[in-house]
Amino acid sequence: MKNIISWPYIKDIQEVLKRGAVILISLILIASFTACTPSATPPAVPETGLETEAATAESGWSKEYEGTTLNFIAEATLNTTILKELLPDFTEKTGIIVNVEEAPYDSLVQKVVLDFSTHKGGYDIISMPYEYLGSFAENGYIMPLDEELSKDAAPVPDFSTDDLIPSLWEASTKWKDKIYGMPSNSAVMMMFYRKDLMENEQEKAAFQEKYGYPLAPATTWQQYRDIAEFFTRKAGDTLAGETLTQDFYGVSLAGKRHIATVLEWFNYAWTYGGGLFDSSGQLQVNSDANIKSLEYWLELTAFAPPGYTSATWDEVTAALQQGTAAQAITWADTAGSMEDTNASKVKGKIGYASIPTLKEGDKKVAHLGSWIYAISVDTQNKDAAMLMMKWALSKSIQLQLSQKGGLPATISAFSDEELNEKLPYWKQTMVSLEESRIRPRIPQWGQISDILSEQLSRVMVKEVSPADALSEAQKQLQEALKDALPVTAE
Amino acid sequence: MQIMSSASRGSPASNSWRAQFYLSRNTKIAIVFLLPSIVILAAIIIFPIGYSLTLTFQSYSLVIPGKTGQWIGFENYQKIISDEAFWAALGRVGLFTFLAVFIEVVIGVAFAYLLNTIHFGRRLLTSLLLIPTILTPVVIGLMFNLIFNAQFGLFNYLMQLIGIRISDGILNNPSTAFAALVAIDVWEWMPFIALIMLAGMQAIPEQPLEAAQIDGANAWQTFWMVMLPMLRPVLIVAVLFRAAEAIREFDKVYILTGGGPGTATELADLYLYRVSFSNWDLSYGATLGMIMFSLAMAAAILYFYITVKRGEIQR
Numbered sequence: 001m002k003n004i005i006s007w008p009y010i011k012d013i014q015e016v017l018k019r020g021a022v023i024l025i026s027l028i029l030i031a032s033f034t035a036c037t038p039s040a041t042p043p044a045v046p047e048t049g050l051e052t053e054a055a056t057a058e059s060g061w062s063k064e065y066e067g068t069t070l071n072f073i074a075e076a077t078l079n080t081t082i083l084k085e086l087l088p089d090f091t092e093k094t095g096i097i098v099n100v101e102e103a104p105y106d107s108l109v110q111k112v113v114l115d116f117s118t119h120k121g122g123y124d125i126i127s128m129p130y131e132y133l134g135s136f137a138e139n140g141y142i143m144p145l146d147e148e149l150s151k152d153a154a155p156v157p158d159f160s161t162d163d164l165i166p167s168l169w170e171a172s173t174k175w176k177d178k179i180y181g182m183p184s185n186s187a188v189m190m191m192f193y194r195k196d197l198m199e200n201e202q203e204k205a206a207f208q209e210k211y212g213y214p215l216a217p218a219t220t221w222q223q224y225r226d227i228a229e230f231f232t233r234k235a236g237d238t239l240a241g242e243t244l245t246q247d248f249y250g251v252s253l254a255g256k257r258h259i260a261t262v263l264e265w266f267n268y269a270w271t272y273g274g275g276l277f278d279s280s281g282q283l284q285v286n287s288d289a290n291i292k293s294l295e296y297w298l299e300l301t302a303f304a305p306p307g308y309t310s311a312t313w314d315e316v317t318a319a320l321q322q323g324t325a326a327q328a329i330t331w332a333d334t335a336g337s338m339e340d341t342n343a344s345k346v347k348g349k350i351g352y353a354s355i356p357t358l359k360e361g362d363k364k365v366a367h368l369g370s371w372i373y374a375i376s377v378d379t380q381n382k383d384a385a386m387l388m389m390k391w392a393l394s395k396s397i398q399l400q401l402s403q404k405g406g407l408p409a410t411i412s413a414f415s416d417e418e419l420n421e422k423l424p425y426w427k428q429t430m431v432s433l434e435e436s437r438i439r440p441r442i443p444q445w446g447q448i449s450d451i452l453s454e455q456l457s458r459v460m461v462k463e464v465s466p467a468d469a470l471s472e473a474q475k476q477l478q479e480a481l482k483d484a485l486p487v488t489a490e
Numbered sequence: 491m492q493i494m495s496s497a498s499r500g501s502p503a504s505n506s507w508r509a510q511f512y513l514s515r516n517t518k519i520a521i522v523f524l525l526p527s528i529v530i531l532a533a534i535i536i537f538p539i540g541y542s543l544t545l546t547f548q549s550y551s552l553v554i555p556g557k558t559g560q561w562i563g564f565e566n567y568q569k570i571i572s573d574e575a576f577w578a579a580l581g582r583v584g585l586f587t588f589l590a591v592f593i594e595v596v597i598g599v600a601f602a603y604l605l606n607t608i609h610f611g612r613r614l615l616t617s618l619l620l621i622p623t624i625l626t627p628v629v630i631g632l633m634f635n636l637i638f639n640a641q642f643g644l645f646n647y648l649m650q651l652i653g654i655r656i657s658d659g660i661l662n663n664p665s666t667a668f669a670a671l672v673a674i675d676v677w678e679w680m681p682f683i684a685l686i687m688l689a690g691m692q693a694i695p696e697q698p699l700e701a702a703q704i705d706g707a708n709a710w711q712t713f714w715m716v717m718l719p720m721l722r723p724v725l726i727v728a729v730l731f732r733a734a735e736a737i738r739e740f741d742k743v744y745i746l747t748g749g750g751p752g753t754a755t756e757l758a759d760l761y762l763y764r765v766s767f768s769n770w771d772l773s774y775g776a777t778l779g780m781i782m783f784s785l786a787m788a789a790a791i792l793y794f795y796i797t798v799k800r801g802e803i804q805r
Binding site: 106110113114116117132135136138139256257258305306307308309310324443444446447449450454457458460461463464480 | 552641658747752770
């Protein structure tokens with residue numbers, strides 16, 4: 001530094017530097033001020049629907065909001081990618097431009113919460129996981145849409161709320177008698193199994209001999225376990241008449257300290273008659289049913305690929321695609337990738353069925369994972385956002401979305417004959433949706449998921465017993481939810 | 491490593507009253523140079539710390555209704571006392587920092603010594619050595635995620651080649667997962683220590699080393715009794731830098747284990763992140779941050795005080 005300062009031309013540059021510093025500081029100040037003011041205030045949009053009729057274009061879609069720009073954020077999934085591809089159709093029909101931002105689950109929630117809590121209005125319309133519905137609704141972050149839906153403001157030719165799958169509609173958009181959104185996809189969990197192995201005569205005979213009943217897709221947890229045990233083989237063993245070059249496993253499951261593990265466990269807990277809350281809304285995390293379900297799940301890990309304690313839904317999907325696991329309880333939205341020749345070694349070999357139950361004839365349950373469209377209360381473009389939601393859920397768009405491998409939320413798309421013929425998982429997805437059950441949507445969901453993922457992970461690595469882990473979870477949740485109990489609305 | 495303020499550097503060596511307030515031209519220039527960073531530092535450090543401090547006396551959540559900044563006194567601080575998970579995480583990060591920095595120093599000094607003895611290709615070697623340190627921690631996390639994968643990871647494959655069959659992934663067992671994180675940190679940061687120590691070694695005058703050799707000291711004695719004491723000021727700074735970094739370890743753990751299996755790798759910063767951004771309890775998160783900050787500051791001051799008092803760094 002010394003050398004630079006005693007440089008001969010110092011006097012000249014001294015002045016320059018002083019000015020430079022002043023300019024720099026001013027720039028910083030200006031920049032920080034502009035950063036604080038709400039960015040990009042959108043142009044005002046006419047709020048009345050009076051001119052609707054006149055403004056309706058030939059396509060039957062309202063051009064009333066032509067020129068409006070909507071900011072939309074959604075999870076970075078195939079569904080969003082496809083929707084993005086289809087969006088030019090919306091712009092053409094309505095003149096509304098949509099900026100799509102894609103983000104993974106965690107980051108999406110964080111971005112949205114920060115935008116909502118600062119009331120910056122950065123997003124007009126969002127696609128959000130439904131477990132945040134309670135929180136966002138009660139904090140007044142998202143708009144109730146009852147009025148909008150009843151008055152049917154803009155005529156939308158191809159859309160009807162009657163076409164939305166009832167379980168999705170009810171479960172994922174309604175909070176305490178008000179509707180806050182519309183389903184954006186229909187993710188649901190179901191059972192994936194290797195159809196080709198179940199139909200193999202040799203295996204059938206061997207199974208019958210060992211277990212005393214015929215080999216078929218599991219309908220009870222006992223059968224699911226037996227099948228898992230039966231098909232767990234070492235490299236060099238024979239499987240369906242062929243010698244294995246690598247180990248083969250009876251199940252694939254998620255056991256990482258991750259939300260995937262919590263979501264999968266709910267299926268076992270519910271079918272065992274458990275759940276987080278009892279009928280009076282008090283916590284019952286360490287109930288017998290819950291403990292039994294966790295003990296059962298732990299038993300299954302003996303037949304799972306190594307590394308299940310760091311597996312999420314991604315690894316479960318990969319194990320099935322690579323043909324190294326015989327069964328899994330996983331998400332319907334991965335079924336498309338099973339039937340994709342480029343990614344899958346088991347195209348056409350996977351069967352899809354409802355999640356097994358404890359006893360034959362028990363009520364079927366499937367964990368619902370749908371996302372929902374919702375509108376920010378800070379938006380200036382409510383009506384345009386409504387229009388986009390309806391467009392996205394219109395018959396033709398839902399059909400195109402399905403044809404491109406996405407998951408629709410409408411009855412019409414699921415009952416489309418062509419799709420039913422082409423996609424082996426189509427029928428089952430609809431069945432599972434009808435059987436679906438939702439996870440708690442109370443504002444404390446973040447803590448619930450956090451506490452459960454820690455405790456379940458401890459069980460998976462055999463650090464503690466299921467009973468101890470669930471007692472610990474009960475204790476921690478009791479503390480975390482003390483202001484929210486009893487939970488009357490899930 | 492002389493600790494001197496840059497402002498005192500240019501002032502004349504006079505002790506008169508005027509001289510105390512007299513700013514030489516060089517000092518003025520220095521202030522102009524420093525001003526932008528002072529303004530920026532004030533904006534990005536002093537304001538957030540002040541704001542966090544007020545937050546610790548409030549109840550503030552972004553997702554739970556009715557927690558919008560109500561004053562709750564010392565409730566957050568009281569909660570910390572009984573928060574076992576936090577203390578456990580703090581203990582874990584203490585162990586992590588100690589192990590990682592200790593191993594890094596041992597291997598780093600050894601590496602630096604070796605590099606100091608060779609002359610051919612030293613530049614190339616030091617440049618190559620820097621690669622792990624300049625990689626983004628997130629990339630390192632993703633990379634080791636593949637290396638340690640239980641089914642098709644490189645690590646298990648290599649182990650199998652030398653005859654050790656590991657049935658599970660190294661990250662899937664609580665104790666090996668923690669060890670793996672320490673090892674990755676050593677891999678990432680050992681070169682940093684090695685480079686600093688190498689620079690220190692090259693600055694050591696030849697004479698004392700020669701004198702030691704003439705007196706009949708062997709290589710180990712020369713290193714241990716002559717070289718190392720002269721390197722201590724450099725070492726102290728290197729350790730302080732690394733410890734300050736290691737205490738806030740987050741990226742790699744977040745990507746590799748998410749704190750699991752169980753709670754085996756849940757370090758303090760990860761716990762803070764969970765409280766603030768999974769549970770959205772920002773006020774409690776700020777309180778934990780304050781405690782962490784104070785503890786780290788106290789440790790640094792204590793460390794500095796001990797070393798300065800012992801005359802390792804001349805004022």
